[in-house]
Amino acid sequence: MRSLIRRRKKDVPYDPAPSRLGYRYQRLMLTPGIRTTMRIGVPVLLIAAISASYFAHSENRAALTARIEAAKRGFQERPQFMVQELQITGVAGALASDVADVLPLTFPVSSFELDLEGMRKAAEALEAVKSARVRVGQDGALEVHVSPRVPVALWRDANVLRLIDADGVVSGRVQTRSERLDLPLIAGDGAEQHIAQALALFNGTGPLRDRVRGVVRMGERRWDIVLDRDQRILLPAEGPVAALNRIIALNSAQDMLKRDVVIVDMRNAQRPTLRMSEEASLAMRRGVEIQINNGADE
């Protein structure tokens, strides 16, 4: 029979059985949740604690930031990434220097610091620039390709002459009409929104072209063509080009516009109307009176 008296540890033969505590500990360690915690949670916690205690000091934080910055700069400022010059293509002269002025650059600069989208927007913000493409090309050159706005007409708005392109966008201004005699002049309220129509009218003038001073938008719905000698052709809102063609036909048949006519009113297609100048109407009336008088004499 086993002795009931508690023996000293040394005398007890080796017992392979785990102690109750050891057994419980092993079972705890085999529990899935605890195992995951020990495998993932504890290392993560340890790393977090160590790094937190290190970065609790501000000089450590600053040192890390400085180090990162230095590494970043060292990489970005390698010669392969440096931009040395600016190449503007597509335009020349004043516009090119305008574009160069709006790009805030001091060379050399790292290509990581370039805000290409911002530069493109800055270039396109210029009136005379229709679109711009900006890229860092080979050999450290910043290539800016500018497509300028092509003015198709002069637009007079409150005594200011503006250059206007086919989309109706103002692309610059001129001091006098004589600077751009090659462009037609348009005027009137809302004229800039109907550039295509104005240009069609202008191109349709044909033989009258030398005499056209400009086209004027009237009441934001129809056009007048102003000729020299203060002549005016009033065109209808509907089908102005057809009406203009009729006038050109009339003019070539009867030299209508060479006569002393002030206004050719084509607004009513059924009833074209002429207004003569005051002298002409007086002279005509006088001629009629002479004829009447002559008739009375007979």
Place this chain on the structure above:
Amino acid sequence: MGDLYDSQRAMRQMRKAAMQRGVVAVLDVGSSKIACLVLRFDGPERFRDADGVGSMAGQSQFRVIGAATTRSRGVRFGEVDAMQETERAIRTAIQAAQKMADVRVDHVIACLSGARPRSYGLDGTLDVSGGMVTEQDISQVMANCDVPDYGMDREVLHAQPVNFALDHRSGLADPRGQIGNTLTTDMHMLTVDTTAIQNLFYCIKRCDLELAGLASSAYVSGMSSLVEDEQELGAACIDLGGGSTGISIFMKKQMIYADAVRMGGEHVTSDISMGLQIPTATAERIKTFYGGVVATGMDDREMIEIGGDTGDWEHDRRTVSRAELIGIMRPRVEEILEEVRSRLDAAGFEHLPSQQIVLTGGGSQIPGLDGVASKILGQQVRLGRPLRVQGLPQAAIGPAFSSAVGLTLFAANPQDEWWDFEIPADRYPARSLKRAVKWFKDNW
């Protein structure tokens, strides 16, 4: 009895929970060793790597992922004798198996070999009066079995319906849905000592484990070491353990009788120890190395050093011939087998159509045992080894592990016992809806 009925039901629930978790341990608490196997359940046919080999007896749905054996301490005659020692031994086995499996085990299914099992054959009758047999009828007919007075200090360990008969048709495995007048059932009930179960229960609880099932060692070793046709035609499994020898008789794949002889291999060892005046450990070693039960002329000349460390040269240089050793072992083995014979006779084993006897357990490894056993038990004796299950280590495939392996089969698919069927309506609480429905059915 109702108490145990409920506790058995609770254990079944626990087993279901363990299945869902997928890990369960089986624990064979024997007198000479405690074996623990950790099983992982992953659903059927999970571990089938090639076509062609079908599932064997349903054991392919689990895999043994941990196995450990430790010398049993504090267990005598298959019953817990010293609680602390047993608890330590269980802890050792469980810890080693857990370590091998690398998974925590919370549920354990245990078997015990002793505790004086006693078998009862019960029968019950129910009048179903031309109706269809329902689940409720089956539980009712089992409740109608007249249970003998088996004593206050005993518990029902197994209560399995062995046979159903409907009118004149007998041998029905599943009478549900059939139509007849009288439903009768034969039930096999196995009772064991309450104290033995309670002690084991307490030891397992002290190890922070939940008991998810309890089985008789004789029954589970029969499940693992009898082949299918032996179970079908009738056979007895003799589990020669360390402290007790289990006997189970199977017929039509049902256990119909179980018993235990309170003698085993340890008695042989103690005989050697006493006969040769040597310590038990040496006796055990000599038994396993040189033991036998049939002496030949060669054995007279084979001398065994039995040693000793007293310092007395004459005493420490003793030798004994193997024939002498066999002369000590044989009477005890014969005594055990005679006792088994008398138990089998008492059970009416000779009336079975087939009288196959299978010897298993650690004691069946004695050389020449089958010859002696066939003289005592009858001609049809063979040595049985447990079924092979997935993942069982090489060290645990011997006949000594037949009850541990059988317990894995028991864990994987236990036979339906009484408490697995529906609770009969009159056992329900007084205000149950089912009870009201039954009253209406009976009285309308």
